[in-house]
Amino acid sequence: MTREAVKEVFQSMLSMEVNPEPPNPLTADPDGQIIGSVGFIGDATGIICLYAGAGFARVITSRLLGIPEEEVDAEEMVPDAIGELSNMVAGYVKSRLCDRGLPCTLTIPSVVRGQQLSVECSGQVTTRAIGFHNCKHHLLAEVLLKDSTAKEV
């Protein structure tokens, strides 16, 4: 479901094909990484996180807004674009969950930036990670599901 969502969002909004690959932590970008995350709560509960290196995040923003990379403002445009992209991925997943009889509500997107970041949840959660790549760029989608949800999905 998340794999489809990421591929669909990247294809539609960025005209960019991302292909699945084994998940690897994104530590290669010296400028750090960015995580966009959106939670869903209800009959299905969890968080969807998109991890990207700062360089790829800039490429994504440039493609999304249709502006040259040098005009991308890393402080304002990049977090907003990654947040919106995460929201679209989560929206896609939420719709599928609702159609399977698991109604839920999305949280507003949040974005964090830094070095060697990871998102962890307290309590009983199942983590599923899917790696993606586009040429030299890598992306990681992580879904953290409450155990009761994980059994049903």
Add this chain to the structure above:
Amino acid sequence: MSIKILTVDDSKTIRLIVAKAFKPFDCMVLEADNGVVGLAVASREKPDVILLDYTMPVMDGFEVLARLRSDPDLKATPVIMLTSEAGRDTVIKIAQLGVRDYLIKPFKGELLVERVGRVVDLKNKAAAAKKNKRFDDPISILVVDDKPAISAQIRAGLEDTPWKVNNADQPGQALDRCMENGVDVVLASLSLPNDGAFMLLQNLRGYANTASIPVLGMCVRTAAAEQARAQQTGFASVITKPIDPAELKTKVCRVLGLETSYKYFQQRDGVLALMLPKDFHPGVVQEVSTHLQSQLVSTVDAGGDKLIIDLNSVEAATMPVIELALSAIQAASKLSLRCAFVGSEAIKNQFRSYEETQAWLFAGTFEQALALLK
């Protein structure tokens, strides 16, 4: 009159995507970053269509829609809902609220245009464009600076044009002047207290009758951070102090789309004449380059096959003049136009000292140049 489209979305990214999608069309895109602001803008501007996000902080799309439907002035305004949630329940809920259409994110810009095009009559900007003003038409410039010397300097620099320069020393006063109509372009100092220039731009963009007035920022050359911020926040351009009148004229021409080709090009009996001016500055290169190709194509279309470059006004054979002439010759030769130059003996000798100009055909008058090309 332009179509007004209001996009209400907390995501700046989506608002930028919407604005970009409708850029080729004769329409005005108004923005609001939450439902409360969206209702205020809708009430003030009476948009022709509203693109409304479903999930927003402060006031979500449902509540905005409900309030629109209870407002007698706005209840008939078509609303297209944008949502990243495509579940059955959401879609049913949206349909029950009486939106005209809805779009699921992710969406392509073309799809958005197509859906909006079903609701309003979108016209291509080029088709709707009126005849452009010319460089020698009167235009009104409003200088927003708390230092009167800057306005005086600009007024003096533009005294050879029919352009009128007025001054406002505060952003509030500038906004009032713009609302009264008649202001074609605003020059605002980026160093005004309390981010005055940035606030002014934001306010101008929020009103239909001022949203399309181009605003140029002014700052000192070393204020790199201010320049970058201005470019990111929607200033049409930035001009550095001390103001160079030639640069200012070029930038004003560009942001207002003023017709300038008549200053440099003339069609004479099927021959294209390119007249290079005495005051040769980088703006001349830009303006000539902008019009060169279309002028050459028009000449060929009209059956012409000659380009004559008039150097009579040029004071010195400088590299920028030579480079521009070379690019004109190259563009002309691609269209099989032959080229000659007109200039005095003195200027001819100056040009002859450069290796690049050895093959140029020189003549003293236009008629003699024509004869050389026969």
